[in-house]
Amino acid sequence: MSGGDTHGLRLAQVPHLGHIQLYTYSVTPGRRAPAPAPERAAELIASYRPPSLSETAARFARQATAACAPQSPERAKALLFACGKLGAFASAAGLEPVPQVCLHPSVIERFIVTAGRELSARRAGRCALGPPPVPLPRQRAKAPYSAAQIAAYLALADAQPTRGRRMRAAALICLGAGAGLTGADLRQVRGSDVACRSGGVIAEVRGARPRIVPVLSRYHDLLLASAGFAGTALVTGGRDPARRNVTTPLIRSLAGGADLPRLDTGRLRMTWLADCAQHLGLATFMAAAGITCSQRLGDLIAALDPADEAQAVALLGGTR
Numbered sequence: 001m002s003g004g005d006t007h008g009l010r011l012a013q014v015p016h017l018g019h020i021q022l023y024t025y026s027v028t029p030g031r032r033a034p035a036p037a038p039e040r041a042a043e044l045i046a047s048y049r050p051p052s053l054s055e056t057a058a059r060f061a062r063q064a065t066a067a068c069a070p071q072s073p074e075r076a077k078a079l080l081f082a083c084g085k086l087g088a089f090a091s092a093a094g095l096e097p098v099p100q101v102c103l104h105p106s107v108i109e110r111f112i113v114t115a116g117r118e119l120s121a122r123r124a125g126r127c128a129l130g131p132p133p134v135p136l137p138r139q140r141a142k143a144p145y146s147a148a149q150i151a152a153y154l155a156l157a158d159a160q161p162t163r164g165r166r167m168r169a170a171a172l173i174c175l176g177a178g179a180g181l182t183g184a185d186l187r188q189v190r191g192s193d194v195a196c197r198s199g200g201v202i203a204e205v206r207g208a209r210p211r212i213v214p215v216l217s218r219y220h221d222l223l224l225a226s227a228g229f230a231g232t233a234l235v236t237g238g239r240d241p242a243r244r245n246v247t248t249p250l251i252r253s254l255a256g257g258a259d260l261p262r263l264d265t266g267r268l269r270m271t272w273l274a275d276c277a278q279h280l281g282l283a284t285f286m287a288a289a290g291i292t293c294s295q296r297l298g299d300l301i302a303a304l305d306p307a308d309e310a311q312a313v314a315l316l317g318g319t320r
């Protein structure tokens with residue numbers, strides 16, 4: 001029929017009503033396939049100009065989000081929102097709203113603590129600035145041993161069945177609680193590395209962090225005897241210091257039941273640290289200075305030069 005519905009006959013031939021949508025799509029002119037998700041994300045970033053943000057903050061959000069190259073519009077929206085908040089925070093704090101400044105880890109952490117609730121800003125910093133620093137362990141320090149417990153462990157060492165076992169067990173306790181050595185530093189000490197010098201007794205550490213450690217005075221005689229017995233050999237026994245189980249038999253033998261559990265070299269080191277802090281009056285100093293964060297203390301020490309060997313021996317209670 002002239003001038004009528006030219007699709008009438010074809011529509012009447014559609015076998016099932018469920019096919020009508022498919023037919024309608026096939027005869028609709030100008031329909032294009034949607035753009036790939038990365039392209040839509042890029043378009044979204046380029047057009048990001050929210051009225052709630054200043055142009056400076058919005059420009060920073062576009063730059064930081066584009067550096068992350070999000071692969072979907074949803075991810076782009078999340079990053080734009082978080083980076084926009086970060087840019088506004090930086091502008092209010094007087095920082096230059098550029099990725100090199102605002103995406104620094106310290107700025108992002110400050111933003112999260114004070115104003116941020118979205119962790120996407122942290123992810124943006126990782127994308128733009130590369131991998132984050134290796135996190136430091138945050139575990140609590142182990143409790144140091146008491147003087148009575150150390151005396152009990154030394155008594156157990158003295159009760160070992162052979163002289164060699166007695167000397168090695170005593171050296172393990174003296175180097176741990178008297179010099180703070182643990183792990184590879186402890187296993188690598190030879191008898192020749194222990195010497196009377198600078199008015200006290202020192203232990204030379206040859207591991208990954210070579211250094212001279214003054215030994216606390218209460219452990220001098222026993223450690224010197226153990227070192228003399230070892231000579232040029234390893235004071236805790238074994239032939240290869242790279243073996244991780246060299247000290248295991250010694251530690252297993254230094255257990256006295258429920259009242260004296262298996263020896264922990266980490267607690268021996270904490271015992272040395274606590275004794276040195278007591279000698280230095282560290283708790284008194286920190287209380288007087290109002291310092292409660294070890295990070296501040298580390299920043300302070302980084303600008304100071306350590307004392308020489310003789311001063312260290314005298315300062316850390318290593319004089320004879």
